[in-house]
Amino acid sequence: MYKAPVEEIAFTLKHVAGLSPALEGGHLGDLTDDLVDAILSEAGRFATEEVAPLAEIGDRQGARLVDGAVKMPDGWPALYKAWAEGGWNSLTAAPDFGGQGLPHMLHVAALEMWNSGSMAFAIGPTLTIGAIEALTTHGSGHLKTTYLPKMVSGEWMGSMNLTEPHAGSDLGVMKTRAERRDDGTYRLFGQKIFITYGEHDFTDNIVHLVLARLPDAPAGTRGISLFLVPKFLVAADGSLGPRNDAHCHSIEHKLGIHGSPTCTMIYGDGRFGDEPGAIGWLVGEENRGLACMFTMMNNARLAVGMQGVAIAEAATQKAIAYARERTQGKAPGWQGSGMSPIIEHPDVVRMLLTMKVLTQGARAITYACAHAVDMAHGEAAKHWAERASLLTPIAKSFATDAGVDVASLGVQVHGGMGFIEETGAARLYRDARIAPIYEGTNGIQAIDLVMRKLPLSDGGHVRGFIAELRGIAARARAANAPELGETGDRLEASIADLETATEWLLATLAEGRQAEALAGATPYQRLFGLVLTGAYLAKGALADGGDGRNGERAALCRFAAENIIGETAALRDRVTSGAASLAAARTVLG
Ligand SMILES: Cc1cc2nc3c(=O)[nH]c(=O)nc-3n(C[C@H](O)[C@H](O)[C@H](O)COP(=O)(O)OP(=O)(O)OC[C@H]3O[C@@H](n4cnc5c(N)ncnc54)[C@H](O)[C@@H]3O)c2cc1C
Secondary structure, eight states: OOOOOHHHHHHIIIIIISHHHHHHTTTTTTOOHHHHHHHHHHHHHIIIIIIGGGHHHHHHHOOEEETTEEEOOTTHHHHHHHHHHTTGGGSSSOGGGTOOOOOHHHHHHHHHHHHHHOHHHHHHHHHHHHHHHHHHHHOOHHHHHHHHHHHHHTSSEEEEEOOBTTBSSOGGGOOOEEEEOTTSOEEEEEEEEEEETSSOSSSSOEEEEEEEBOTTOOSGGGGBEEEEEESEEEOTTSOEEEEOSEEEEEEOOOSSOTTSOEEEEEESSSSSSSSSSEEEEEESSTTBHHHHHHHHHHHHHHHHHHHHHHHHHHHHHHHHHHHHHOBOSOOTTOOSSSOOBGGGSHHHHHHHHHHHHHHHHHHHHHHHHHHHHHHOSSTTHHHHHHHHHHHHHHHHHHHHHHHHHHHHHHHHHTTHHHHSSTTSHHHHHHHHTTTTTSSSOHHHHHHHIIIIITTGGGGHHHHHHHHHHHHHHHHHHHHOOGGGTTHHHHHHHHHHHHHHHHHHHHHHHHTTOHHHHHHTHHHHHHHHHHHHHHHHHHHHHHSOOSSSOHHHHHHHHHHIIIIIGGGHHHHHHHHHHSHHHHHHGGGGGO
C-alpha cells in the first residue's frame, strides 16, 4: 500500500526546487518551515490513510450513469466530503474567498500525494481548483461573490469544457454556440466530449466553465469566449434555483481512471427549462476566452505533470516491496539458503533504480516549475515567468512520460502478477496512460517548447538556464567525491548535448525551417528532461538535508549519470540530423 514519502518531498522542495531560499528571502509571505512540514505531513496522512485505501474500489466499480445521474464509487462521496472539510480545496485560493493563499510549491506537493493515493479521485478537485483560478482572475465581481466561496470551500465543484468531437488539440474549430440575451446573460447550445467530472454525486451544484463561439465571432481561436454555466441556477440569496439546460448524456468506458466520470455534456437541447439554451455568464471579455483559459493552462499542465510523478512514486513503492518478497532463482553471489529475492538480481536492480531516477527527476522538475510560478512577481517577475513558461511543457511531458514508463517497469518487476489485476501494478499502468494525452498532448507540449519557449528573450532565457545547469555540473566535479563517480563529467557532456540541440533549433527556427525544427521537437523535450533529471539529482546529492541520506542520494545520482542520462547524445543527433530521413520516409505511410 502507498505511503506518502513526505520527507523526500520536503527535501526536494526545500533543497532542490528552491523552497528554502524562497522562504529565507521572504518571498512567500508568512509561510514558515514548520508550517510547510505540518501541511505536507497532514496532506501525506490524508493521501495514505484516506485516499489510497479507496483507489481499488474506484477502479473496480468505476463511475456509473444511472437515469442521467452519475453515481460515484462506494465511499467516494464521503471521502470527498472529508477532503473538502480538511480545507484542501482552498490551499492556493485567494483569502478574500476563503482560501489560504499558499504557494504553488505546497500545492503541487500535496497534489502529488493525493494523486498517488488515487488519480481518478484527485483529478476532480484538481479541475475545480483550475476553475477557481480562472474565475478569480477573469470573473466579474458578481460571479466571484456568487460562486467562489462555495467552490473554494468545496461545497460546489467545477468542470472545464473545451473539447468537442471535431475540436481536440485544435480548439479553433469548435462549434458550441452562445447567443446574447437582453438581460446580459447568454444561452449556450452544443456538445462537449470527454468532460472530467462533468456530472457526479459529490456536490449539489457543478460549475461548468464552457468555451463557446458567439454568432459574430471571428473564425479560429480569436473567436472563442468563456462562459460560466451552473448545473443549477443560483438565486440572489445563494440558494439553488431551477435546473439549467445542461446535462450529461453519457460517460465513457476507458482504459484507466475508472472512478473519474468522463462525460459527454449536452448544452441547450431543451431538456430542462422553459426554452432551449443553457444559461451562461461571460467570464472575461467576449472572444477572449482562450486567453482566459491560457492564464490557468500553465498550472493545469503542471497539475497533470503531478499525476505522472504520483503514479511513478506509487508504482516504484509497489515494485520495491514486491521485489523484496518475491523469490526466484539465485542471484550472482547470493549466499542465503534457497532462492534469492528478485531484488538481488542485477536486472531487477536496474529496473528499480531506473524507476527511482525517473520519479525523482520528474518530481524535481515539476517542483522547480512550481517554484518559478511562485517567484513570478516583484522585481524578477519577468525572469521567473519565463522560467515557468520554459519549464511547463517539460514538466508536463517528462513527468507524464515518466509515469507511463515507470508504471510499465513496475508491471515488469511484478512479472505475470503485474499483468493480472490483483497487485494494483496494472491499475497504475492503465491510469498513467491518459496523462501524456490530456491537457495538451505531449506532442503539443513539444511544439510549445520549441516554437514559443526557446525563443523567449531571443533565446537568452534558455541560454541562461543552461549556464546555471553548467554551474551544478561544475560543483559536482569540484566535489571530487568518489561516491559521485563520473557525475560531473557525464552531466557536463549531457549539458553540451542540450546546448548543441538548442542552438541548432534556434538557428533553424531563425531561418524559417519550421518543419525541420518540429521533426525533432519531442526528442528535444526528452533530452531537456533528462539533463534536468541529472542536474537536479546532482543538486540534491550536493545538498545536505541533515537527514543522513546523502550517501543514498549520491549513489542514485551516480547511477543516473552513468546509466540513464547518456541517452542525451542519441537524442541530440535525432534533433540535429533526424529531420531529413523523417521527411524522406513520409511516403512509407501512404
Ligand atoms: C479521460 C479523459 C479526460 C479528459 N478530460 C477533459 C476535460 O475535463 N475537459 C476537456 O475539455 N477535455 C478533456 N479531455 C480531452 C483531451 O484534452 C483531448 O483528448 C486532448 O486534448 C487531445 O485531443 P484529441 O483527443 O482530439 O486528439 P487529437 O487532437 O486528434 O490528437 C491526435 C494525435 O495527433 C497529434 N496532433 C494533433 N494536432 C497536432 C499538431 N498541430 N501538431 C502535431 N501533432 C498534433 C496529437 O499530439 C495526438 O498524438 C479528456 C480526455 C480524456 C480521454
